[in-house]
Amino acid sequence: MAKHEIKSPIPGTFFRKPSPDEPPFKERGDKVAKGDTIALVEVMKTFHEIKADVEGTIVSFPVEDGEPVTAGLTIAELD
Amino acid sequence: MPAQRPIKTILIANRGEIACRVNRAAKELGLRVVQVVSEADVDSLAARLADEVKLIGPPAAAKSYLDTDAILTAAKESGADAIHPGYGFLSENADFADAVEAAGLIFVGPSGDTIRLMGDKAAAREQARKVGVPTVPGSDGVIADMDAALELAEAVGFPVMIKAAAGGGGRGIRIAEDAEAFRKLAPQAANEAKSAFGDGGIYVEKVIERARHIEVQVLGDGRDVVHFFDRECSLQRRRQKVWEEAPSAAVDDDTRKRLCDAAVALARSVRYRGAGTVEFLFDDETGAFHFIEMNTRIQVEHPVTEMICGTDLVAGMIRVCAGAPLGVTQADITRQGHAIEVRLNAEDPANGFMPFPGVVSGLKLPEGEGIRFDHMLYEGYAIPPFYDSLLGKLIVWAPDRPAAIKRLQEALVDLEICGLPTTAPLFAALARNADVQANAVHTRWLEPWLEHAADTLTKQGETTT
The missing domain is CATH 3.40.50.20 (Rossmann fold)
Known part of the structure; x- marks a missing residue:
């Protein structure tokens, strides 16, 4: 199966955790279902959930937690 | 001195x-x-x-x-x-x-001690009461124990707001509809306040169902305090103001005088220095007003006051903080006409007010008599996604309120911010609305209206972007 990329639809700051004190939504190797929340992007003080648009297994997170992202940037790769 | x-x-x-x-x-x-x-x-x-x-x-x-x-x-x-x-x-x-x-x-700005006193919203309520300024019925200061808090909530009558003492500006507020909800929400609110503001103090205020938000602009030099009349900011979404006016068209001159005197009394009692705003809820039905909080800074909506009073509040606050005396007496300060400000945010009103920073690919600013646009834009500017979505404020002045609304409509037609969605279509729709034109609004008017106005905003959005 080809790798599937999940992209951020908006620019902002990328977060893998629902809040700083909580564990990440997903880890590498986790299976995800369509509609699962993978990460948050904070844009102008509003948090936007990034959801999986297909089912699969997470291969990588190309962006570090807390880093800025641009619209269209890949934030997770699924297998 | x-x-x-x-x-x-x-x-x-x-x-x-x-x-x-x-x-x-x-x-x-x-x-x-x-x-x-x-x-x-x-x-x-x-x-x-x-x-x-x-x-x-x-x-x-x-x-x-x-x-x-x-x-x-x-x-x-x-x-x-x-x-x-x-x-x-x-x-x-x-x-x-x-x-x-x-x-x-x-x-x-004011001294650290003044900010501390007024920044503690429960302490500010007590200070207001001390100088005879009416407050929203509720607790005396911060709530110490939950049983007493519940008793008090029942006494003032549900629904009640549970507010964080360290909050303000609409943050850290919960509404309890009944005793059962109160028992659940009050401890939650205290925990949340502790983690958000580092201070778990909470207090209780009665919910005034149909209230207007009216505030008074003050300026003090640490010895004397003057006011620059009132503003009305009843059109709010998620407790954030979107449209502000000066003066309020809803209060008569007697009420206006009592509001302004109360604000000055409170500011004077703390020997206020700098520009500040004393915020009230005004109940149309009873004509009563209640202090809610004081903001110890210049506010977003200060330009509407500048337009009706012909003054520069930001220059004024710099002068007094450099030790200069006010240089004006209350009698010197007059107002003329009516001003309206609308907040242009980088948000799409047709899509749940989703913020979307983009590049300003084209910019045309409205110009003319009684039109002012305070902003941070230029052609080619890439709006950073890291901060709030306020791009600028369109401010209009005219001899009376209907003329100001008409001027706002014309200015919105002339305004072009290309490349990203803005809240401009919302204001075009509001300016056409009969309730807004009649000023028959309150702080909970806008949100229900938005629910069935979404379609018109979409149409507007398509024609303007």
Whole structure:
């Protein structure tokens, strides 16, 4: 199966955790279902959930937690 | 009397449209302007307007615009003698105000102690009561135990608001509809306040179902205080103001005088220095008003007051904080006509107000008599996604309210911000609305209206982008 990329639809700051004190939504190797929340992007003080648009297994997170992202940037790769 | 401390160089510890606004006031006063910027704001309009730009950190506000040490270092390196905090960020942070003064610089705002007193919303309520200013029925100060709190909530009558003492500006508020909800929500609110503000103190206020938000602008020099009349900001979404007017068309002159006198009494009781706003809820049915909180800074909506009073509040606050006396008496301050401000945010009103920063590919600003646009835009500017979505404020003035609404409609037609969605279509729709035209609104009017107005906003959005 080809790798599937999940992209951020908006620019902002990328977060893998629902809040700083909580564990990440997903880890590498986790299976995800369509509609699962993978990460948050904070844009102008509003948090936007990034959801999986297909089912699969997470291969990588190309962006570090807390880093800025641009619209269209890949934030997770699924297998 | 405090000694005059002349300012030659002022550092602006803020960004966006308010940094540009402070810059303009500073230039009028003949001051040199130092602008601090995060890495995301190097190309901002505020940076372009400044005499000197100091980079203070990465985009995240916690590491730049909220970093006291970085700002004080920039002030020292650039030879600034004063710091203007704008609104938001460190503007109501008492420790920051103290640190600025301890570094031998002027903080353009009240003393740290005044910010501390008024920033504790429960203590501010007590102070208001002490000077005879009516407050919203509720608890005396911070609630110590939950059983007593419940008894009090039952006494004032549900629904009640549970508010964080360290909150303000609409943050940290919960509404309990009945005793059962109160038992669940009050401890939650206390925990949340503890983690969000570092202070778990909460207090209780009765919910006034149909209230207007009316506020009074004050300016003090640490000895005397004057007011610049009232504003009405009843059109709110998620407790954030979107449309503001001066004066309120809903209060008569007798009520206006009582509101303004109450605000001055409160500010005078704390020997207020700088520009401040005393906020009230006004009940149309009973004609009663209740103090809610005081904001110890310049506010977003200050231009409507400037338009009706013909004054520069930002220059005024800089002057008094440099030790100059007010220089005006209450009798000197008059008002004329009616002003309206609308907040242009980088949000799509047709899509749940989703914020979307983009590049300003084209810009046409409305011009003419009675039109002012305070903003941070230029053609080609890439709006950074890291801060709030306010792009600018369209302010109109006319001899009366209907004429001001008409002028707003015309100015909105002339305004073009291309490349990104803005809240302009919302204001075009509101200006056409019969309730808005009749000023038959209250703080909970806008949100229900938005639910069935979404379709018209979509159509507007398509024609203007």
